[in-house]
Amino acid sequence: MAAASGKTFEVFNPADSSVIAQAPDSDREDINRAVAAARRAFESGPWRRMTPSERGKLVWRIGDLILKHADELAELESVDNGKPRAVARVADVPLAADLFHYMAGWATKIEGNTIPISVPGFHAFTLREPVGVVGQIIPWNFPLLMAAWKLGPALATGNCVVLKPAEQTPLSALRLGELLLEAGVPEGVVNILTGFGETAGAALAAHDDVDKIAFTGSTEVGKIIVRAASGNLKKVSLELGGKSPNIIFKDAGDLEAAISGAANAIFFNHGQCCCAGSRLMVERDIFDDVVAGVAEHARKIKLGPGLAADTQMGPLVSEEQLKRVTGYMHQGKQAGACYVTGGERSGDRGYFVKPTVIKDVNPKMSIVREEIFGPVVVAEPFTKPEELIPRANQTPYGLAAGVWTRDIGKAHCIAAELRAGTVWINCYNIFDAALPFGGYKQSGWGREMGHAVLEAAKRCGPCSGRRVTSPS
Numbered sequence: 001m002a003a004a005s006g007k008t009f010e011v012f013n014p015a016d017s018s019v020i021a022q023a024p025d026s027d028r029e030d031i032n033r034a035v036a037a038a039r040r041a042f043e044s045g046p047w048r049r050m051t052p053s054e055r056g057k058l059v060w061r062i063g064d065l066i067l068k069h070a071d072e073l074a075e076l077e078s079v080d081n082g083k084p085r086a087v088a089r090v091a092d093v094p095l096a097a098d099l100f101h102y103m104a105g106w107a108t109k110i111e112g113n114t115i116p117i118s119v120p121g122f123h124a125f126t127l128r129e130p131v132g133v134v135g136q137i138i139p140w141n142f143p144l145l146m147a148a149w150k151l152g153p154a155l156a157t158g159n160c161v162v163l164k165p166a167e168q169t170p171l172s173a174l175r176l177g178e179l180l181l182e183a184g185v186p187e188g189v190v191n192i193l194t195g196f197g198e199t200a201g202a203a204l205a206a207h208d209d210v211d212k213i214a215f216t217g218s219t220e221v222g223k224i225i226v227r228a229a230s231g232n233l234k235k236v237s238l239e240l241g242g243k244s245p246n247i248i249f250k251d252a253g254d255l256e257a258a259i260s261g262a263a264n265a266i267f268f269n270h271g272q273c274c275c276a277g278s279r280l281m282v283e284r285d286i287f288d289d290v291v292a293g294v295a296e297h298a299r300k301i302k303l304g305p306g307l308a309a310d311t312q313m314g315p316l317v318s319e320e321q322l323k324r325v326t327g328y329m330h331q332g333k334q335a336g337a338c339y340v341t342g343g344e345r346s347g348d349r350g351y352f353v354k355p356t357v358i359k360d361v362n363p364k365m366s367i368v369r370e371e372i373f374g375p376v377v378v379a380e381p382f383t384k385p386e387e388l389i390p391r392a393n394q395t396p397y398g399l400a401a402g403v404w405t406r407d408i409g410k411a412h413c414i415a416a417e418l419r420a421g422t423v424w425i426n427c428y429n430i431f432d433a434a435l436p437f438g439g440y441k442q443s444g445w446g447r448e449m450g451h452a453v454l455e456a457a458k459r460c461g462p463c464s465g466r467r468v469t470s471p472s
């Protein structure tokens with residue numbers, strides 16, 4: 001549907017900067033209309049009368065439809081975001097379907113409690129109810145999957161939604177909207193609006209008739225969202241940035257597996273992952289071997305347009321990200337870091353950068369402290385765990401970490417010391433719809449996926465649930 005103003009914006013293919021679509025440029029007026037539609041659907045539409053079982057079946061159908069259209073969705077994701085089509089086909093699309101299938105099961109299992117109170121003659125119980133109208137703002141790194149992470153739990157628990165995808169990657173969310181209608185989601189229950197963060201996103205975050213805002217993106221914008229949400233004290237959940245340590249001990253055993261795991265930790269999705277293993281910390285005795293091995297992996301990665309069959313890494317998502325990532329590369333060089341491989345743009349068409357491995361860094365450098373969000377890893381040696389842990393935790397973020405060692409006791413001890421929402425042991429980037437995901441510190445509030453996300457999507461518990469009493 002067109003924006004009220006009739007304005008549109010251009011959507012680019014990051015592989016060659018060509019314009020592939022025009023999307024409606026929604027603003028405050030469109031957000032007002034969408035929130036009103038969601039409110040109507042929540043208060044009086046058929047959605048409210050749908051039984052948990054019907055809702056569960058409907059959410060399951062969404063997962064089925066995503067799988068039915070998997071090739072088409074993977075292609076859309078590839079031309080819009082730049083990621084290889086083959087990767088989108090085996091990762092983004094099936095994971096999105098899994099999320100809906102997993103959440104479908106929860107629709108019939110949301111239960112309250114009976115509470116044995118000590119006031120004679122009364123009984124009490126809690127109900128868990130939908131929050132109401134939920135605003136969802138998502139980023140461009142996994143456009144379809146992030147839409148699924150947000151929509152799956154909100155729909156399974158009976159909420160109505162206004163969703164704004166990132167301006168760089170609106171296409172798969174729009175197609176998903178069509179699939180939702182095909183699955184039987186009543187009109188008004190999910191409203192998908194394309195537009196810019198500063199206009200449409202800001203209006204949604206501040207809207208007085210939105211009960212909750214769920215945001216994934218940068219920590220900087222996360223803080224803006226919190227301030228905007230304070231007007232009506234709407235609930236807020238945030239999945240934000242990271243600068244995650246990936247730690248390899250000399251007793252990692254299969255060093256080749258650890259090296260290729262470290263390469264995957266940073267280079268998967270071109271490093272455009274909030275949980276990317278962007279700080280590689282390696283025990284000094286094996287530091288040179290590991291750095292050489294990861295650099296070797298980096299050099300072998302085949303760059304190319306996402307639709308080419310042999311592409312292993314596509315372009316960054318946008319010219320803005322290209323400037324941001326190459327800007328960090330430049331800062332690292334100025335600060336005296338050593339570039340083992342990469343460190344520059346690749347070619348002059350599209351937004352490609354070379355996978356990059358950097359050593360000889362120190363904690364003052366911006367490349368060590370800040371989220372680069374590109375295929376750039378900084379490697380540092382360590383000698384003793386006493387020195388390792390404070391350094392690993394020396395970041396305002398706390399999203400994820402990796403530990404590679406065959407000593408399972410050590411693995412658990414180190415994991416317990418790391419301030420990170422997820423710690424992978426002898427692996428990295430393993431996701432499952434049943435596993436909660438989210439951050440400590442400035443990496444966010446609340447959890448995505450698993451049953452943990454339902455705490456955010458539902459009113460619950462004695463504080464915000466409803467206590468009903470009646471004379472017995």
Ligand code: NDP
Nearest residue numbers: 138139165166167196197201202217218221240241274373
């Ligand atoms: P943003 O945080 O700006 O974008 C995420 C989403 O927020 C987009 O939908 C964006 O809209 C929207 N948005 C932007 N400003 C506002 C606002 N004032 N009010 C409401 N919504 C808003 O990320 P960027 O795309 O600018 O990327 C910059 C950096 O953020 C990256 O380099 C990376 O470090 C980090 N990032 C982290 C992600 C994560 O998963 N944790 C994901 C993406 C980025 P629109 O894009 O349409 O303007």
